Amino acid sequence: MNNPDIQQLTDQELLQRFKADNNSDWIGVLFDRYALLLLGMCMKYLKNEEDARDAVQQIFLKMLSDINRHDIQYFRAWIYQVTKNYCLMQLRQKHMKYKEEISDKHMGGIAADPEDKQVYQEKDILLENMGQAMSQLNPEQKICVELFYLQKKSYQEIADQTGYSLLQVKSYIQNGKRNLKLLLEKQQRANKS
Numbered sequence: 657m658n659n660p661d662i663q664q665l666t667d668q669e670l671l672q673r674f675k676a677d678n679n680s681d682w683i684g685v686l687f688d689r690y691a692l693l694l695l696g697m698c699m700k701y702l703k704n705e706e707d708a709r710d711a712v713q714q715i716f717l718k719m720l721s722d723i724n725r726h727d728i729q730y731f732r733a734w735i736y737q738v739t740k741n742y743c744l745m746q747l748r749q750k751h752m753k754y755k756e757e758i759s760d761k762h763m764g765g766i767a768a769d770p771e772d773k774q775v776y777q778e779k780d781i782l783l784e785n786m787g788q789a790m791s792q793l794n795p796e797q798k799i800c801v802e803l804f805y806l807q808k809k810s811y812q813e814i815a816d817q818t819g820y821s822l823l824q825v826k827s828y829i830q831n832g833k834r835n836l837k838l839l840l841e842k843q844q845r846a847n848k849s
Contacts (some may be wrong), residue, residue: 662685663685665685667686667689667730667731667732668731670682670683670685670686670731671686671723671728671731674686674723675724680720683719683720683723686731687716687719690732690735691712694712694715694735694739695708695709695712697736697739697740697743698711698712698715698739698743701740701743701744701746701747702743702746702747707746711739711742711743711746714742715735715738715739715742718738718742719735719738722738729795729799730799730817730818732817733799733802733803733807733817736807737802737806740806785840785843785844785847786836786840788839788843789835789836789839789840789843790802790836792835792839793832793835793836793839796820796824796828797828797829797831797832797835798832799818799828800814800818800820800825800828800829800832801828801829801832801833801836803817803818804829811825811826811829814829
């Protein structure tokens with residue numbers, strides 16, 4: 657699909673056409689649009705070109721299978737999040753495999769320090785709580801908070817990407833941050849009781 661008219665379509669229009677006729681060429685156009693950015697992002701996380709290229713292919717396949725399950729408002733933000741999650745999962749699996757190899761070979765069955773275990777468990781709980789709290793934000797706050805804090809976008813970049821005014825972006829980030837704090841405090845109280 658190298659038709660110049662197709663290249664002029666917005667991400668949202670390409671998604672709508674895919675959902676209408678299930679023709680994966682529409683997603684191919686979308687993917688081509690972001691493939692280099694995704695490769696760069698994978699390189700940043702995985703630090704290996706071959707792993708990064710494999711990751712981009714896996715992300716494309718994942719995108720094809722998952723795209724109908726989601727109501728995607730902002731494709732760019734969504735595919736970035738999918739890519740980041742995929743890379744983090746790869747790193748976690750590599751880390752766990754490496755950790756198991758080290759402990760099997762060198763520790764000879766010595767148990768890990770219980771305090772270390774507790775720190776990891778607390779971090780896992782905090783990350784899980786953060787994910788749950790993020791999912792409870794309204795869509796505008798969630799997308800602005802993700803773009804600002806996770807993707808390090810400026811207010812202007814977020815405004816350009818989402819179509820919100822600068823004032824709206826600032827407000828959504830400020831309110832989203834406050835709501836996240838309240839939700840996390842509520843979850844912390846619930847966990848203690």
